Amino acid sequence: MEKVKAILFDKDGTLMDFHSIWIKVAEELVAECISLYYLPSTMRQTLLEEIGVEGAFVNPRSAIAAGTSLDVAKGLCNYIESAREEEMHQWVSEKLFSLMYEHRSHMKMTADLPKVLQALKDKGFILGVVTADDFAPTELFLRQYKLENFFDYIIASDTFPAQKPDKKIIEVFCEKFNLESCEVAVVGDTPTDLHLAKNGDCYAIGVLSGTGDRPTLEPLAD
Known part of the structure; x- marks a missing residue:
């Protein structure tokens, strides 16, 4: 050796x-995405599961656990036909940082x-x-x-x-x-x-x- x-x-x-802040951030990210794209509130759980959050469980192979902000954006775009991947990536990247900063006391x-x-x-x-x-x-x-x-x-x-x-x-x-x-x-x-x-x-x-x-x-x- x-x-x-x-x-x-x-x-x-x-x-x-991870759990001290990321589930909170993911939930708020999805809520703001639903508001931004005028999606039905019933999409909340679907979008959360798409990026890897299932209640208190997070899939270790998911976008939110092991992927990049681009991976998260791609996951959301799978359910939003009007969204362009590049624009979604920029929004996700900026929103994740703003949410992390807002909730930094939880880190x-x-x-x-x-x-x-x-x-x-x-x-x-x-x-x-x-x-x-x-x-x-x-x-x-x-x-x-x-x-x-x-x-x-x-x-x-x-x-x-x-x-x-x-x-x-x-x-x-x-x-x-x-x-x-x-x-x-x-x-x-x-x-x-x-x-x-x-x-x-x-x-x-x-x-x-x-x-x-x-x-x-x-x-x-x-």
Whole structure:
């Protein structure tokens, strides 16, 4: 086994408590979408399920749990004939950030992250964030808890040309920090995170702090 020198963390469900804010944000996003496009209120549950929310349960493979704002927009467009994907994507991206900002007091960490991250930095690890979320809400969370200085690199869906689980993410990260892929571990709560690790020949570490459960993650984890 090669010595791990760098760790890439997923954000939602790994660093940030997913359920502390995302279900609320998803419900309000759908409500505003229904209002904007004059849809019947009976569409609410259909749209929520389309993006991955079923009551208090969130599908770990869904757009809201593991996808990008574009994935969420595409899901909504499946039910709104008049919506153009590009315009919907812009609206979803802006609305998600505004809702995250509005409800930022609900954002919680999954653990005592300053303590955990400081311990890792003290041991010399290179740390990064790789998220399907956009950069603005990612930065909002990191700054709220004063975590931004722990991370050497942040990969967000709107600031990087590839999305999880594309191995290009690992290749660029390794090139930037002069690493071999076997020296990198990816930590995440969804199958997409662990598939990123497998595609990039990294170590895959699954955590149960988010939407993924043990039966889903264990077969993919090292």
